[in-house]
Amino acid sequence: MTGSGKLAEPVRGQVDFDGMLLSADPLLMRLHLRSGGAEGGALAVPELAELCRISRRLGMNLSRAAQASDDDCRIDMWVETRLVSSEKDQQLSLAIIDWKERPHDDTGKIDSARERDFDRLEGRGAIRTDAALRIIAQQMPVEAGQASDAIGQSLLDIYDVIPPSAHARLLESVAERQPIRNQRVREKGGSQRLFVLQGQPLIDKGGIFAGYRFTATPDDPETSGKDAKAVAGKLISDSLFGSQLGPALRQPLGKIIANAETISSKLEGPLRGDYASYAKDIASAGRHLLDLVNDLSDLEAIERPEFTVAPDDIDLVDLAHRAAGLLAVKASDHQIRIDLPKESDKLPARGEFRRSLQILVNLIGNAIRYSPDGSVIKVRVSAGEELARISVTDQGDGIAAEDQGRIFEKFERLGRSGDGGSGLGLFISRRLAHAMGGSLTVASAAGKGSTFTLALPDRKEP
Known part of the structure; x- marks a missing residue:
């Protein structure tokens, strides 16, 4: 198929919680098989498989562009995902709206x-x-x-x-x-x-x-x-949590979150207000447990002797906007505004894209958690001394000088309880920053808010 790319009818597919392709229209099935997949097996188109994974992890429907490759051509697609819950399983439906093929170049x-x-x-x-x-x-x-x-x-x-x-x-x-x-x-x-x-x-x-x-x-x-x-x-015994326990826990937690959100949003019909509130609490608790599972998987990874990161050419301004976008709903729930650098600004750096984004999501998420409703979180960037820096400043209660070293320790929460944190986020973030040749520091005073700064090696533009 070639042409403008606009399809008369969307190309559809169905994927289960484990990423198995349950059904697919002929065009999608052809791409799946030519990408090394098998009927009834895991979705083998890497771009689509990753989009499904992100949609399940965030617990939300997505719509975005994607690229794939089929024989002698590249395929530009516009893909929509939709989470579908049933009594037996949580599934995800794919709808490919645009499909444009173009030849590979040399x-x-x-x-x-x-x-x-x-x-x-x-x-x-x-x-x-x-x-x-x-x-x-x-x-x-x-x-x-x-x-x-x-x-x-x-x-x-x-x-x-x-x-x-x-x-x-x-x-x-x-x-x-x-x-x-x-x-x-x-x-x-x-x-x-x-x-x-x-x-x-x-x-x-x-x-x-x-x-x-x-x-x-x-x-x-x-x-x-x-x-x-x-x-x-x-190999599995060397990575027990990440390889076995983590996936085993994520599946039921994902079902709990999806079903609770379906109830709280009243998609199946009217519901008493207190019941909807209970369902929202269940979904929130499920997401907290899922975050803890992900933190424990990361903790296991970074404490392995062979752990390394893969440096990329990244832009800290772009990452700041991506992280804020992921947390926009959470900030809106508390009427918190995230003040970001202009999108046209650039601050090149060297660091692993995924891990750098993970650190910023953690820093901005913490700022939202510990800031008063209606406040402003400022994200700023700067460069100097061969380092690129990005800082996150909140208007929360601040951290006493004697506690500023402790917050980077494993499972340290400074006596807080019920705040949704695991006590691992800052420990993992600092370890990741060091692994990328950078640092993660805090400047704060009790009652005057906190500023966390991630510094990474800079990347000089040619």
């Missing part, structure tokens, strides 16, 4: 210099994929002829991702155009050899995502000789 091809770079990799293999994770070039330490058989196939058809739960995380990284680090895979077929993949996203001259370049290092010989199930079991 950036999807491997030039001779890139192939020579592949040849110079000593003791490692190399894989190049397009935007849909289809292999378009590969040089691996395998028997002659085997590498060429993989050309044109999905990376996930050639390699099993281990442990199994890592499949979703890999798709999330692809959807967010993030580097992929230390991803263990097992070669399918007779060899069953293990490799560790390191992947870098490739962006063409037009700023369009063009795929990934992977290096593949054979796994430890001792580990490679073990049974695959034993290896997967070891």
